[in-house]
Amino acid sequence: MIQLEPIGxxxxxxxxxxxxxRFAADRANVKGTIEIFETFREGLEDLEGFSHIVLIWRFHKSEEASLDATPPYDVGTKGVFATRSPRRPNALGLSIVELDTIExxxxxxxxxxxxxxxxxxDIKPYIPENIDPASVSLGWLEEARKAVLESLTD
Ligand SMILES: C[S@@+](CC[C@H](N)C(=O)[O-])C[C@H]1O[C@@H](n2cnc3c(N)ncnc32)[C@H](O)[C@@H]1O
Structure with missing residues (x-):
């Protein structure tokens, strides 16, 4: 077993x-704050200047974990590791967010x-890696997204 201590x-x-x-566009300019606990503040040194940061966090309000999940598209049940469901083993979330300032x-x-x-x-600077966007495929999500977009234009 592993014990983790929140940094903020x-x-x-x-x-x-x-x-x-649910959709990023609907929360684009919403502002929030991460309060870093005193013991860890020194670790924020030099983070300012990165436009985006990677956050690793705990779904502390999620219900019991499940090995399947029903995504918010009408596509039936999927294996939890093929989704970003909060109800997952270890309940870890990962988000890339915009960094404004640190004070x-x-x-x-x-x-x-x-x-x-x-x-x-945990917090890490976001560094775009050398992945050719043309080589990225989105599995089941590709079809689901297409269907949602088509239903919106109908
Ligand atoms: C689909 S999950 C994706 C989270 C993260 N971007 C990821 O990929 O791991 C995002 C949803 O988690 C839920 N959520 C946010 N904070 C939570 C928390 N502290 N505990 C449980 N659920 C949470 C919200 O309903 C939010 O829309």
Whole structure:
């Protein structure tokens, strides 16, 4: 077993997980803060200047884990590891968010999908890796997205 100690906590206008808008466009300019606990603040040195950061966090309000999940597209059940469902073993979330500023141990962020009180386990600078976008495929999500887009234009 592994024990993890949160380095901070999210202050978010989304009081509950169900308040988080599903689509990134609907939360693009919503601002939030990560309050970094005193013991870890020194580690924020030199983070400012990165436009995006990677957050690793805990779905602390998720229900019991399941090995399958029903994504918010009408595509039936999928294996949990083929989804980003909160109800997963270890309940770890991973989000790439925009970094605005850092002051007094508070990391100001935008475009995030965490509810208020979410424990943050780690922060890393986002560095775009050398992945050719043309080589990326999205498995079952590709078809599901197409169907959703078509239904919107109908
Ligand atoms: C689909 S998950 C994806 C999270 C992350 N981007 C990932 O890929 O791991 C995002 C949803 O998790 C839920 N959520 C946010 N904070 C949570 C928390 N602290 N505990 C449980 N669920 C949470 C919200 O409903 C939000 O819309």
């Amino acid at each position: 906590v999210v202050r978010s206008p989304f009081a509950e997980p169900s308040d988080v808008p 007094n141990g508070c990391v100001h962020i935008r475009n995030f999908d965490m509810a208020d009180g979410t424990p943050i386990l």
